[in-house]
Amino acid sequence: MMAHIELQNVSRAFGKEQERVLAVDGVSLTIEKGEIRCLVGESGCGKSTTGKMIAGLLPPSGGRILFDGKPIDRLNKEEYRAYRHAVQIIHQDPYASLNPVQTVKQIITTPLLRHRKVSGSQQAYRRALELLEIVDLTPAADFLDKYPHQLSGGQRQRVSVARALTVDPKFIVADEAVSMVDVSIRVSLLNMLMRLKNEFDVTFLFITHDLALAKYFAWEGAISVMYLGRVVEDGPTPRVITDPRHPYTQALLAAVPEADPELTHRKRRIALRSADIPSLLNLPPGCTFHPRCPYFVEGECDVSAPPLEAISEGGRVACPVRKDEHVSLLIPS
Amino acid sequence: MNLVKQTLASLGTTLRIMSYNKVGFAGFLMVIFIVLMSFVGPYFIPLDTVTKVDKIFQSPSAEHWFGTDHQGRDIFSQIIHGGKDVIVVAVIAGVLSTLIAVTFGTLSGFAGGRTDAFIMAITDVMLTIPQLPLLLILASLMKFENVTSLGVLLGLLNWPSLLRAVRSQALSLKERDFIEAARSLDLGTTHIVFREIVPNMMTYIIISLALAMTGAIYAQVALVLFGLVPFSGSNWGVMLSLAWVRGAIFFKDSVWYIMMPIAAIVLLQLSVVTTTRSLELVFNPRLRSGE
Numbered sequence: 001m002m003a004h005i006e007l008q009n010v011s012r013a014f015g016k017e018q019e020r021v022l023a024v025d026g027v028s029l030t031i032e033k034g035e036i037r038c039l040v041g042e043s044g045c046g047k048s049t050t051g052k053m054i055a056g057l058l059p060p061s062g063g064r065i066l067f068d069g070k071p072i073d074r075l076n077k078e079e080y081r082a083y084r085h086a087v088q089i090i091h092q093d094p095y096a097s098l099n100p101v102q103t104v105k106q107i108i109t110t111p112l113l114r115h116r117k118v119s120g121s122q123q124a125y126r127r128a129l130e131l132l133e134i135v136d137l138t139p140a141a142d143f144l145d146k147y148p149h150q151l152s153g154g155q156r157q158r159v160s161v162a163r164a165l166t167v168d169p170k171f172i173v174a175d176e177a178v179s180m181v182d183v184s185i186r187v188s189l190l191n192m193l194m195r196l197k198n199e200f201d202v203t204f205l206f207i208t209h210d211l212a213l214a215k216y217f218a219w220e221g222a223i224s225v226m227y228l229g230r231v232v233e234d235g236p237t238p239r240v241i242t243d244p245r246h247p248y249t250q251a252l253l254a255a256v257p258e259a260d261p262e263l264t265h266r267k268r269r270i271a272l273r274s275a276d277i278p279s280l281l282n283l284p285p286g287c288t289f290h291p292r293c294p295y296f297v298e299g300e301c302d303v304s305a306p307p308l309e310a311i312s313e314g315g316r317v318a319c320p321v322r323k324d325e326h327v328s329l330l331i332p333s
Numbered sequence: 334m335n336l337v338k339q340t341l342a343s344l345g346t347t348l349r350i351m352s353y354n355k356v357g358f359a360g361f362l363m364v365i366f367i368v369l370m371s372f373v374g375p376y377f378i379p380l381d382t383v384t385k386v387d388k389i390f391q392s393p394s395a396e397h398w399f400g401t402d403h404q405g406r407d408i409f410s411q412i413i414h415g416g417k418d419v420i421v422v423a424v425i426a427g428v429l430s431t432l433i434a435v436t437f438g439t440l441s442g443f444a445g446g447r448t449d450a451f452i453m454a455i456t457d458v459m460l461t462i463p464q465l466p467l468l469l470i471l472a473s474l475m476k477f478e479n480v481t482s483l484g485v486l487l488g489l490l491n492w493p494s495l496l497r498a499v500r501s502q503a504l505s506l507k508e509r510d511f512i513e514a515a516r517s518l519d520l521g522t523t524h525i526v527f528r529e530i531v532p533n534m535m536t537y538i539i540i541s542l543a544l545a546m547t548g549a550i551y552a553q554v555a556l557v558l559f560g561l562v563p564f565s566g567s568n569w570g571v572m573l574s575l576a577w578v579r580g581a582i583f584f585k586d587s588v589w590y591i592m593m594p595i596a597a598i599v600l601l602q603l604s605v606v607t608t609t610r611s612l613e614l615v616f617n618p619r620l621r622s623g624e
Contacts, residue, residue, distance in 0.1 A: 057513055084519045097510040101532045101618060110528070111518045147618040160514070167518060 002069045003030040004171060004203050005054055005087075011062035011229075012049050021280045023049045025229035026063065028308070033170075036197060036204045036221030038214040038237070040252070044280065046229040047207045048092075051173040054205060055089040085115070088164035092176035094156035098148040104159055105144040108132070111166040131162040136192055154185040158192070165196075171203045172196075179208065190217050211256050215241050222315070225249045228280065228288040231308060235315015243326060245317040247293045253329055266331050270294060287319070297321055351611035353621060360607030367601050371416030380414045380567060381407035390587035400589035402572075403579040408593050414567040416597065419550055422484040423605075426549035429488025431495065431542045435534075438499030439526055443507055453500075459493040468552060472561040483562060487549045495541045499534060506530045535616035543609045547602045554598060569594040 012024040024046040031037045039047045052058040053065060056072060064071045067083045075083055091097035098107060108131060109124040111117070118124045125144075132140035135158040148156055157177065164172060174193065178186045194217065196202050204221075208214055214223055215237065223241070224234035225248065233246040244250045251270045258264045272292045278284050284291050290301040300321065308316040309323060317323040352358045385405030393400045399408035441452040468490065477483050506512065507530065515525050531538075556562045557570030558577065576582070576591040614621050 052513075055517055057517060081519065084517075087517075089514070089517050091510040091514065093510060097514055099511045099515075099529055099533070101535075101616070110524075111520060114520055114524070149619050163514065163518070 003066070004033045004035075004068060005029075005031045005205075006066040006069075007050075007054070007063065008066065009063035010050070010053060010060045010065060012046070012053060012058065013061045019281070022229055022283070023280065024053070024060075027226075027229075027231050028063075029224060029231065029234075031171075031203060031205060034197075034201060034203055036206060036218040038218040038221065038223045039205060039207045039226060040209065040211055040214050040223055041226035042209055042252075042277065044228075044277070045226040047209075047226050048175050050226070051089065051175045051205060051207050054171075055087050055173045056084060057089065085167040086170040087173065088167065088169040088171070089173040089175060090157070090160050090164055090177045093180055094153045094160060095148075095180075097160050098156055098163075100148055102147070103144065104128075104132075104146050104148075104151075107148075107159060107163055108166060111163065115167060117166060117168070127166075128162075131165055132159075134165065134196075135159070135162045136188070137162070154181050154189060157181055157189060161192070161196075165200075168200075169202060171205070173205045173207065175207045176209070177206075178213065179210065186213075187216075193217070211241075211252055225252065228278065228283060230288065230305070230318065231316075232289065232318045233315065234308075235311075235313070235317075239314045243313060244329070245311065245323050245325065245327075246289075246319045247295050247322055248289050250327055250329065251292075263330070268327075268329050268331055295322055347615055350614050350621060353614055354611045356607055357609070357611030357614070360604040361611050363600065363604035364608055367416060367597075367604065368420060370413060371420055374413040375417070378410050378413050381410045390581070390584060390590065392586040392589055399593045400586070402576070402590050403581065403587075408572075408590060411567045411572055412569070412593055412597050415569045415572055415594065416601070418480045418568045419553065419570065419598070419601070421480050422487065422553045423546040423549045425481060425484025426487035426491060426552075427542050427546035429485060430491035430545050431538060433488070433492040434495035434499055434541070435531065435538055437492075438496040439503045439530060441496070442500040442503030443522075443526060443530070449500075452496075456493045456496050459490075460497075464490060465552070465555070468556065469559065469561060472556050477562050483553060483556075484549070487552055491545055491548060495538075495545070498537065498541070502534050502537065503530055506533055532616070536613050539612045539616060540609045543605050546605055550598060550602060569597050573598075 007027055007029040009026050009028055010024060011022065011026055014021045014023055027046075027050060029037075039050060041047050049058065053060050059073070064073070066072070067075070067087070070079065072080070072083055105125070105128060108128040109121070112124045112127055113121070118127050128144060129140040132138070132143055137143050137155060137158050143151070143155070143159075148159070151159065177193070178189050181189060190213070193204065197204055206214065206217055218237050221237055222234060223237050224231050225240070225246065226232065227248050233240065233244065233249045240249065241253065244253055247270070251272060254268060254270045258267065271294055273294060273296065274292045278288065278291060284302065286302040286304055287293070287306050290296050293301065306318045306320050308318045309320065310316050311323055351361060383406065385401075388401050388405035389403055391397060391401040391405075397407050397409065399412060402408055402411070437452050441449045468487075471486065475486070512525060512529055515529050553562070554570040554573060557568065558574045560574065572594040573591065576594070579590075581587040581590040
């Protein structure tokens with residue numbers, strides 16, 4: 001089967017010369033139709049930049065991105081339009097992603113009318129109501145004349161989703177879509193997104209820094225872990241969560257707090273050699289994680305960047321030293 | 334028919350929103366009153382041009398509401414007739430400079446690169462030239478046949494500072510997430526500029542328009558006062574100039590001659606500036622507390 005979205009050795013640099021920052025460094029990823037892919041990593045690791053490149057909002061400075069098998073910079077006008085509409089992004093900050101001087105009605109009907117998804121303002125009105133109901137904003141008619149500042153963070157985020165749905169997207173990049181929303185309504189937002197996936201057959205790239213969220217949202221999908229612009233490990237979610245191989249993934253998982261204090265107590269602590277993330281302006285040679293890695297092997301890790309290698313349990317790991325070592329994160333009681 | 338109905342409905346909504354701010358709405362009503370007085374009033378109240386030696390420099394009375402001037406003519410009728418020129422110049426100058434500033438400021442901020450560098454170079458040169466001396470020189474070199482040309486000249490000189498402000502706002506707005514969302518939804522550059530970016534600057538633009546208009550009023554009155562623009566007839570600026578030359582300021586009874594045009598100018602400026610308070614509500618839904 002042809003991949004829906006494929007990244008081939010994609011890089012993105014910002015700035016010039018001395019100030020040059022390589023935000024994304026040679027990322028290769030394939031996302032199949034109907035899949036949920038999580039992109040996990042701490043802030044500044046390049047996950048949002050990757051999302052924006054996939055959504056076509058930022059041109060990569062190296063490598064190519066393929067949409068249904070075709071490089072997006074080679075699409076003709078008609079194909080580009082189809083791609084442009086098929087891939088939508090949902091932003092992190094619900095307070096910045098809606099135009100403050102437009103009503104919900106304007107926000108939703110503008111793309112509908114512009115792209116002739118409906119004929120006439122009567123139909124646009126009905127379709128807007130439908131979309132608001134899909135994202136659980138009910139009674140929908142109450143929301144149409146509201147301005148963004150009259151809505152809560154969660155409601156705004158739902159409006160953002162409804163706006164993305166106006167163009168019948170096939171692929172949604174959810175860039176930390178729930179991280180700025182109250183914890184109490186996160187789950188209902190996630191469930192709503194999940195329902196979209198099942199009902200409308202939307203493929204998701206779910207960008208988050210929170211592994212617990214990734215675990216909840218993408219248990220049937222896959223996780224890619226990024227560190228300083230590179231993918232260090234990926235694979236089916238259950239494998240990555242229960243049997244992480246890369247020391248960075250292990251450290252991330254060990255840091256996730258568990259609801260059960262008994263469980264937290266039994267969790268293995270990973271002692272990093274340094275708590276500081278290296279500056280993107282001055283990346284360490286070889287594996288960029290080596291100054292912090294507890295399994296650092298001198299003369300190997302700090303010489304050349306380790307390639308992503310497939311492992312038999314599923315997925316890929318960029319750590320030749322530890323890729324076949326099974327580590328239990330729970331200390332047996 | 335439908336279009337008329339819709340226009341009337343949206344006009345009604347706008348007026349309702351404007352009335353949320355009492356001070357602003359009072360200013361708005363005052364502006365309407367002054368405009369009506371200056372444009373319709375002259376048809377009902379004839380201009381008093383007859384010299385009456387026995388009535389010079391009188392203070393306000395039942396017969397002459399605002400008193401009389403150095404030739405015994407009625408000041409009230411002169412005030413009624415003298416507003417038209419002032420308002421026409423202010424509107425032409427204000428609208429022209431705002432239009433230039435918004436169009437090229439947005440273009441500059443949005444296009445970037447060479448277009449930006451070119452527009453900014455011209456703007457910076459314009460900004461370094463002191464306005465009033467330049468105006469004085471130009472006014473003495475050019476002949477102003479009518480008020481329109483004066484308005485156009487003032488408008489052509491007044492845009493640079495607003496252009497810079499608009500450009501910097503466009504620069505910050507174009508990086509916002511909702512612009513990215515609009516790009517992602519393929520809404521087109523025209524839509525992004527005129528439907529997403531400009532509406533977010535409207536509050537600022539409208540205040541700048543009001544300030545540009547008051548600035549134009551000052552500038553034209555100053556030009557007339559210096560005698561550089563040979564306007565004849567009745568005009569608040571001409572009145573002020575004449576009153577000054579005739580020494581109206583030195584006597585208790587004649588001081589009204591100089592105070593009345595000043596009062597008219599100040600009242601017009603004040604109402605224009607306070608109207609922006611109501612207009613703010615129209616363009617920035619966040620400010621509406623009436624809802």
